[in-house]
Amino acid sequence: GQNIDQPTEMTATEGAIVQINCTYQTSGFNGLFWYQQHAGEAPTFLSYNVLDGLEEKGRFSSFLSRSKGYSYLLLKELQMKDSASYLCAVRATGGFKTIFGAGTRLFVKA
């Protein structure tokens, strides 16, 4: 079956660094996405990994290990506006269907 696991909630302090982990078990693999979603809004794209390694984009970085079925999203220099849900999603088949994890709600405190 398809399974994507990530922590339900995390709390971090403004200015700090936080790492959100995601593990997945899917039928096939065709890329892993991270999205940010504020309450009542649509998800916004953060990153895409299809090969092993670290992808850095400004304050956000995403890492992938396909052999371990593992990814993490690293957020640096946290800001209050980073308080949101972070969704890990896997494109599992040869097609275009994307399976989403339940999301990690991040609370950034002053």
Add this chain to the structure above:
Amino acid sequence: GAVVSQHPSRVICKSGTSVKIECRSLDFQATTMFWYRQFPKKSLMLMATSNEGSKATYEQGVEKDKFLINHASLTLSTLTVTSAHPEDSSFYICSASDFDRVPSYEQYFGPGTRLTVT
């Protein structure tokens, strides 16, 4: 570029009525559109995948006769919730992809429609 709109943003309807939600790609042609629903504090659940001019592919457990999807053009897909019941109340989000675009992996999400059935 790559803007997707949804209409309406919020709708309240009475039990037993039908509601239509539109999803439009405003500045690109979407080869594929996806419909998701999301319950409070839960993740997105894929309901169906639709390609222009062909029947939608529904996920297991999604009633195709209840959630009618039409993808009549490369810029418009509609989801009609027929004979709505309170348990259909949810946040419905569409996304659109153009797999001829670079990068081809992205899907662009609409702002979502909050449906409340009373």
